[in-house]
Amino acid sequence: MTRDERWARGPLHPEILTGTISPQWVAEFKQTPYAPTNATAWWALGAFFFLGFGGLIVGGALSRGHASANGLGAGVVMGLVGALLAGLVAWYTYRMRFDQAMRLWAFARANDLTYVGRHTDKYNGMLFDVGGGRLHTSVLRTNTVRPVEFGNYQYTTGSGKSQQTHHWGYVAVRLENLLPHIVLDAEGNNGFFGSNLPIRIDRDQHLSLEGDFDRYFRLYCPQGYERDALYLFTPDVMVRFIDNAAELDVEIIDDWVYFYAKNPLVGLDPRMWAWLYSVVDSFLVKVDQWERWRDDRLRLEAEQYGAGYGGAAGGGYGAGAGGLAGGDFSGGQVSDPGYAPAPFAGSVPPAAAYQPNVGAAMGMTVAQAAHMVPPGTRPPNNPYLGPKGVAMGGRRLRRGVPWASVIVIATMIICWIFFQTMILR
Structure with missing residues (x-):
């Protein structure tokens, strides 16, 4: 299959996911902020040695004082075993996380990813x-x-x-x-x-x-x-x-x-x-x-509110990593530093007038993303196709009611009421 080199250059190299990684790459990965830390494992191992030495000291003192140290000794042993197991589990978890993160980092490096x-x-x-x-x-x-x-x-x-x-x-x-x-x-x-x-x-x-x-x-x-x-x-x-x-x-x-x-x-x-x-x-x-798809409804919206054809689509609507303000799934808008108001004329509803430029889901506004991309790689708006954008009615689907969950919960409530009634009789 032909690969679109706008998203991936060359063939995939997955062998590094399971193969040997050079010591140089391992050392380099450890210096990156992506390398997982092993603080939990060190704390558990520290507790193991602390309990061990502390138990020996306390046990020796109690023995010289002719006090029974059986109960304390058993507690120290259990604490040692627990700390050792916790340390081993934490260390194993850390090694698994470190190995996966390191291999994914190396895989990204070998395949022109970040x-x-x-x-x-x-x-x-x-x-x-x-x-x-x-x-x-x-x-x-x-x-x-x-x-x-x-x-x-x-x-x-x-x-x-x-x-x-x-x-x-x-x-x-x-x-x-x-x-x-x-x-x-x-x-x-x-x-x-x-x-x-x-x-x-x-x-x-x-x-x-x-x-x-x-x-x-x-x-x-x-x-x-x-x-x-x-x-x-x-x-x-x-x-x-x-x-x-x-x-x-x-x-x-x-x-x-x-x-x-x-x-x-x-x-x-x-x-x-x-x-x-x-x-x-x-x-x-x-x-x-x-x-190449365009929404003809944008032109109709612009004519309805007395704006020019180009002004109605002056930039799309909120979409980026910041997503929608407050997690609005019904079509709310989001603030964007790259927003430039369209030249609407007359009385325009806020939803129609406020259409900020679309932000990238990788943390950049359109202006920032365009600055990082070589000139000419993203084609400009085609005047023959019309402006890019979607009219208000097409921006978000309507949510529905989870009827299956409602029916299950209602059935459980009815059954509970029925059994309570039978018990009271």
Whole structure:
């Protein structure tokens, strides 16, 4: 398959994930801020030696004083064993983390990627808008014109004994165009209660496509954007999704495409990396048509509020690593240092007037990103196609009600009331 060199230059080199890494690279990695620390292991081993020497001193003193030291001796031994086990577990965990981080760092270096490790940046996808304790781990990014990011992600739900940590993997690909909010819910990874998506989407936005596509994905798009979805998902595009990404949920939001998996994706398995690269390759081969799409509704909105055609699309809307302010999934806006107000005339609603430039999900505004990219590598806005952007109605899907969970909870409450009534009788 032909590789788009805007995102990856040359062939993939996965052998370093399982092979020998040179001592020079190991020493260099230890000097980077990405190398995990082993403070926990050293504290546990320190406690082991402290308890050991302290137990010998105290035990000797008690023996000379004709006091029974059996109970204290047993306690010291148990403390020694516990500290030793804790130290060994902490050391093993540290070595595993260090080895994985070092190999991913070396893999990134060998494949023209940047190893980022961990961060807590806010992204605009639906996965990154739920739960607490949100953390990106094992993150790698491209150094090319086409930003692509591979990473694992975790968040927590519940509290106390019912607290649960959810682990996901994702691939993020940046486009050169703004698209309506579309979600592909993969049928192959659904659970007993249906979709495994972290949020529920209003079923009225489901669009059935031709052929076998509905057997693999349920497509959701904003109402009124059905024809646009058909333009984006032509038969050849649908075949590529079925053949290469049937086990992944897909979200198109602003100028980003996210591929989600309900398990970590970034690791040391060369076969996994070969598959991830094939997913990105197969998608980008057909993405040119997506980047030519334009939303005619922008012109209508501009005419409605008395603005010029170019002014209405003066920059897109909030999308970047900062995501949406407050995690708004319904179309809220976000402050952007690169924002330049469009020259609207007359009375304009805030939602229409405030359309900041799209920020990159890697922490840069459009102006900053453009400054780092060589001139001419990102094509300017094509006046024949019209301005880039999406009208208000297509920016965010509506959330739905998780009826399966509601039914289960309601059934449990009814059963509890029934049994309580029977007991009182």
